[in-house]
Amino acid sequence: MLASSCQLFIPFKNHMDKMLIVGGVPLRGTIPINGAKNAALPLMALGLLSDQPLVLDNVPTLADLTTMELLLSEIGSVIKRVGKKVAIYTPSIKSFEAPYDIVRKMRASILVLGPLLARCGRAHVSLPGGCAIGARPVNFHIDGLRALGATIEIENGYICANVPGGKLTGAEYTFPNISVTGAENMILAASLARGETCLKNVAIEPEIGDLLDCLQAMGVQVEGKGTPTVRIQGTESLSGAFHKVMPDRIEAGTYIAAAIITCGEVELENINISLLPTFVDALRNAGATIEPLENDKIYVSMSGKIGPLSIETSPFPGLATDLQAQLMALLSVSSGESVIVENIFENRFMHVCELARMGAQISVSGNRAHVTGVEHLSGTSVMATDLRASTSLVIAGLAARGETIVSRLYHIDRGYESIEKKLSECGAIIKRVREGEAHTASGTNKKIAG
Numbered sequence: 001m002l003a004s005s006c007q008l009f010i011p012f013k014n015h016m017d018k019m020l021i022v023g024g025v026p027l028r029g030t031i032p033i034n035g036a037k038n039a040a041l042p043l044m045a046l047g048l049l050s051d052q053p054l055v056l057d058n059v060p061t062l063a064d065l066t067t068m069e070l071l072l073s074e075i076g077s078v079i080k081r082v083g084k085k086v087a088i089y090t091p092s093i094k095s096f097e098a099p100y101d102i103v104r105k106m107r108a109s110i111l112v113l114g115p116l117l118a119r120c121g122r123a124h125v126s127l128p129g130g131c132a133i134g135a136r137p138v139n140f141h142i143d144g145l146r147a148l149g150a151t152i153e154i155e156n157g158y159i160c161a162n163v164p165g166g167k168l169t170g171a172e173y174t175f176p177n178i179s180v181t182g183a184e185n186m187i188l189a190a191s192l193a194r195g196e197t198c199l200k201n202v203a204i205e206p207e208i209g210d211l212l213d214c215l216q217a218m219g220v221q222v223e224g225k226g227t228p229t230v231r232i233q234g235t236e237s238l239s240g241a242f243h244k245v246m247p248d249r250i251e252a253g254t255y256i257a258a259a260i261i262t263c264g265e266v267e268l269e270n271i272n273i274s275l276l277p278t279f280v281d282a283l284r285n286a287g288a289t290i291e292p293l294e295n296d297k298i299y300v301s302m303s304g305k306i307g308p309l310s311i312e313t314s315p316f317p318g319l320a321t322d323l324q325a326q327l328m329a330l331l332s333v334s335s336g337e338s339v340i341v342e343n344i345f346e347n348r349f350m351h352v353c354e355l356a357r358m359g360a361q362i363s364v365s366g367n368r369a370h371v372t373g374v375e376h377l378s379g380t381s382v383m384a385t386d387l388r389a390s391t392s393l394v395i396a397g398l399a400a401r402g403e404t405i406v407s408r409l410y411h412i413d414r415g416y417e418s419i420e421k422k423l424s425e426c427g428a429i430i431k432r433v434r435e436g437e438a439h440t441a442s443g444t445n446k447k448i449a450g
């Protein structure tokens with residue numbers, strides 16, 4: 001029924017692409033919001049738990065999801081994508097390994113650890129290591145799975161895990177701190193464990209609720225969705241299911257920031273305002289108009305400069321760390337002094353130096369950034385350092401005077417589908433330049449403008 005994994009769609013070949021933006025055009029139009037990358041990733045890993053097909057709808061075309069497709073197919077899944085639908089069928093597990101070469105590309109590969117242990121009692125998963133935004137240990141994942149009966153050793157950079165007797169056993173585990181993928185790994189593992197698992201101090205990010213909804217559709221009994229205590233009754237086998245991936249609240253927040261910084265007026269489609277509570281409240285307080293419309297739409301408009309804000313990142317329902325960089329770009333042209341405190345990751349200010357090259361005035365002390373709003377930013381060449389940092393540079397470029405060239409675009413392709421198309425359809429002057437294509441600043445300027 002399903003095509004073989006060799007038919008995987010690999011759309012991301014041009015690692016040296018650049019984005020060219022001529023700033024100063026207010027965004028006007030409608031922007032469709034995709035399914036959430038960070039919901040789709042654990043949902044795809046869930047496909048490993050069942051020998052029946054799991055069909056996910058509203059799955060965006062993103063490099064990270066292609067990486068997950070590749071990893072699952074190495075493990076034994078047969079995957080077929082048609083448009084936004086991805087079918088995952090895992091009749092049996094062929095390999096217990098998540099190799100370094102895949103995990104180093106995408107940390108969320110760790111999400112196969114729980115499913116592998118639950119389905120076949122064995123896993124060999126490369127340690128993800130640190131990344132551009134912090135050390136990002138996975139000790140909660142490991143300790144939690146040990147609580148379910150797994151024996152885990154770290155050897156040669158790999159998590160080598162076994163389940164004596166082959167089947168995990170339900171248990172209680174309290175997360176020392178909020179961890180999103182930590183919770184997802186435990187929830188996935190607990191679904192095929194013997195008996196009940198009670199997880200405490202669980203992240204309540206909406207993506208976890210989406211995973212629990214899909215698990216319920218596959219026959220798992222779940223209590224406590226959306227609360228910090230989740231109980232899961234492990235089951236012998238999971239049925240197949242059809243599930244629509246929830247909207248991407250971070251993509252939506254990114255376009256909200258883009259609309260506001262350009263003093264634009266946009267509608268976002270397929271997104272619910274309740275997914276962005278703190279972000280929306282803060283921006284409203286700073287002068288933006290953000291209103292829910294019927295049928296999962298949001299209206300955003302701004303005239304004049306955004307006001308300054310004092311804000312800190314925290315787990316849901318607080319301000320998402322994944323929107324911190326975009327907010328910083330926006331506040332760099334606010335009418336006053338802002339403070340942004342980053343509480344989730346210890347090194348998530350890599351965009352500051354690049355924004356400073358565009359004229360932003362930002363000083364950083366520890367996890368606190370002080371942003372003095374400037375009259376205007378000016379375009380120049382900047383480099384993306386991670387996924388969200390890269391969109392902060394695009395947002396800054398949309399407002400800057402002159403031309404901005406954002407390089408290392410592969411970061412954006414991990415999490416934003418067709419960003420240049422969505423923005424240009426709202427009037428932005430923005431263009432992706434493929435590797436090898438001529439793109440001198442003045443030449444491109446003429447080409448874009450023409």
Ligand code: EPZ
Nearest residue numbers: 038108136137138139140141178179180181182322344345
């Ligand atoms: C998820 O990462 C997201 N990734 C991240 O999105 C997001 O920034 C992050 O949650 C926070 O919201 C996916 O969902 C795939 P954590 P995750 O475990 O799960 C510490 C993006 O841009 N910690 O919630 O890896 C950790 O170091 C990405 O789309 C431990 O100490 O993050 C951090 O300080 C980037 N030990 C904090 O907890 C652990 O075992 C929260 O991390 C696990 C985490």
